[in-house]
Amino acid sequence: MSEKEKKVIDARGLSCPGPITNLTKAYRNAKNGDVLEIWATDPGFKSDIKAWIERTKNELVDLKEDKDKIIAVIKITAKK
Amino acid sequence: MIEKEKFLIVGGGSGGAILANSLAKEFDVTVINDSPNHYYWPQLLQIAFRNDYSNLYRPLSSLLVKGVNLIIDSVKKIDLQERSITLSTNKKLSYDYIAIAPGVTIDHKSIEGNEKLVNQFGDFHSTPENASKVFNIVNSMKKGTFVISVGDPYHRCPPSPYEGILLADEVFRLRGVRENINMVLAVPYPRAYPAETFNEVLEPILKERGINVMTFFTADKIDTDNKKITSLEGEELSYDAAIVVPVHKGPKIEIKPEDSVNQDGFINADKLTNQILSYDDAFAIGDASTSTNAKTGVTAHLQAKVVAKRVLGLDAKNTGRTNCPTEIGFQKGTFVISDYNHPAVKVPANTINFIMKRLFADVYWDVIKHPEFWDPIFDVYFERTEPEVLWRIFK
Numbered sequence: 001m002s003e004k005e006k007k008v009i010d011a012r013g014l015s016c017p018g019p020i021t022n023l024t025k026a027y028r029n030a031k032n033g034d035v036l037e038i039w040a041t042d043p044g045f046k047s048d049i050k051a052w053i054e055r056t057k058n059e060l061v062d063l064k065e066d067k068d069k070i071i072a073v074i075k076i077t078a079k080k
Numbered sequence: 081m082i083e084k085e086k087f088l089i090v091g092g093g094s095g096g097a098i099l100a101n102s103l104a105k106e107f108d109v110t111v112i113n114d115s116p117n118h119y120y121w122p123q124l125l126q127i128a129f130r131n132d133y134s135n136l137y138r139p140l141s142s143l144l145v146k147g148v149n150l151i152i153d154s155v156k157k158i159d160l161q162e163r164s165i166t167l168s169t170n171k172k173l174s175y176d177y178i179a180i181a182p183g184v185t186i187d188h189k190s191i192e193g194n195e196k197l198v199n200q201f202g203d204f205h206s207t208p209e210n211a212s213k214v215f216n217i218v219n220s221m222k223k224g225t226f227v228i229s230v231g232d233p234y235h236r237c238p239p240s241p242y243e244g245i246l247l248a249d250e251v252f253r254l255r256g257v258r259e260n261i262n263m264v265l266a267v268p269y270p271r272a273y274p275a276e277t278f279n280e281v282l283e284p285i286l287k288e289r290g291i292n293v294m295t296f297f298t299a300d301k302i303d304t305d306n307k308k309i310t311s312l313e314g315e316e317l318s319y320d321a322a323i324v325v326p327v328h329k330g331p332k333i334e335i336k337p338e339d340s341v342n343q344d345g346f347i348n349a350d351k352l353t354n355q356i357l358s359y360d361d362a363f364a365i366g367d368a369s370t371s372t373n374a375k376t377g378v379t380a381h382l383q384a385k386v387v388a389k390r391v392l393g394l395d396a397k398n399t400g401r402t403n404c405p406t407e408i409g410f411q412k413g414t415f416v417i418s419d420y421n422h423p424a425v426k427v428p429a430n431t432i433n434f435i436m437k438r439l440f441a442d443v444y445w446d447v448i449k450h451p452e453f454w455d456p457i458f459d460v461y462f463e464r465t466e467p468e469v470l471w472r473i474f475k
């Protein structure tokens with residue numbers, strides 16, 4: 001998948017209500033095969049995203065820390 | 081005399097009305113609002129759980145200061161390149177500056193079955209009529225499962241579903257039927273409240289009140305015949321009465337260029353300045369804008385003040401401050417206070433916070449009408465209650 005097809009969700013600096021809210025909003029519009037990249041600064045985001053993946057059975061392609069943000073790359077595979 | 085520059089404001093709600101009143105001296109301000117009334121949306125909760133309509137709306141004309149022009153009509157097109165707007169009557173207006181503040185559009189259709197469900201049980205994010213249906217159900221239900229399920233995490237007022245379930249609990253307890261009712265709050269998040277720190281305040285309260293929380297549950301389909309909600313995440317939830325917080329979308333206005341709105345119709349604006357794309361004469365504030373980190377009146381208010389300062393040449397920027405009063409029933413409340421650099425503070429629930437919330441509803445109208453009086457008061461309030469300061473107190 002090219003960079004162009006990837007949808008970036010910038011949730012940096014969001015702590016009320018939090019980055020996971022942006023992901024859920026994007027999930028409603030997503031289709032299987034879509035790749036979402038979420039940027040967050042909220043430290044709790046790493047464990048939240050793992051729990052979300054476990055519950056929804058989508059695919060966590062990458063989870064890493066940049067110098068100023070946490071980046072999660074998710075492939076949507078479990079949408080009914 | 082130099083002619084004043086033309087400043088158009090689309091939508092005279094919390095954000096638009098404050099902005100208009102803040103710029104009336106310096107600009108030739110015109111507000112266009114599609115209704116003659118200005119609604120105070122937090123009142124929907126008071127209608128739903130207390131049947132209290134007292135602060136629901138006032139005529140917008142009574143809230144705007146002298147010199148602000150008001151047009152009651154719906155804006156159907158905005159062209160940022162042409163610097164013009166078109167009204168439903170096809171009348172065209174041009175501007176030197178524009179602020180777009182038309183709030184959200186509630187879309188019950190996005191969740192299959194929600195239109196039917198709302199017809200039955202109502203909700204408290206759309207209309208006073210729907211809020212009154214909630215009042216009827218919480219005052220007639222005797223037994224069974226009562227559900228509040230969040231269908232859109234980006235709804236207005238982040239704490240409102242929690243206020244809803246806790247106020248319903250209060251009603252059921254006062255009616256003496258609580259022990260026969262199973263209460264469920266279903267949310268899209270990994271824990272009851274999405275912001276982890278504030279969850280530490282809220283989760284124990286929900287537990288103490290016997291409210292069951294279902295996590296990672298985003299309402300997606302409702303089968304009203306079999307009384308079942310299915311989530312985007314693939315789970316099912318049965319109910320006897322249910323309220324689903326509906327999907328929120330951007331305004332129904334055609335805005336050019338097309339890349340100034342996102343997939344859900346929200347206007348792409350800078351989170352620090354509210355400027356739309358590279359148009360330095362165009363701003364989007366409040367619920368309609370992607371620049372708000374929480375869809376609250378306080379955010380709309382603070383953004384209006386930032387835009388007012390910027391067009392007067394000052395380098396003001398949004399801090400992302402939230403200040404959401406959260407009622408938990410039985411005359412107690414707390415606040416969700418955070419900003420771009422600080423997570424939500426653990427403000428404990430108490431009666432003083434509840435009183436502050438209730439009193440604010442009464443002074444709201446004066447706050448809109450008289451920014452020159454209230455601005456210095458709010459400046460002090462927001463400075464003394466900065467998350468940085470409060471974090472030192474509520475560790």
Ligand SMILES: Cc1cc2nc3c(=O)[nH]c(=O)nc-3n(C[C@H](O)[C@H](O)[C@H](O)COP(=O)(O)OP(=O)(O)OC[C@H]3O[C@@H](n4cnc5c(N)ncnc54)[C@H](O)[C@@H]3O)c2cc1C
Pocket residue numbers: 090091092093094095096112113114115117118119120121122123124125153154155156181182183184204205206236237240331332333365366367368375376377378379380403404405
């Ligand atoms: C149940 C509930 C509880 C809440 N509690 C709180 C709270 O405690 N504290 C808090 O700060 N916030 C609270 N809010 C949120 C708050 O009400 C909103 O965030 C706030 O009203 C946003 O202001 P706004 O100016 O962006 O939009 P609005 O206030 O919605 O104003 C938009 C205006 O634009 C007009 N309009 C729309 N489309 C057009 C068009 N095409 N042409 C012309 N005019 C148009 C509308 O008629 C309206 O007057 C609550 C909301 C709800 C639903």
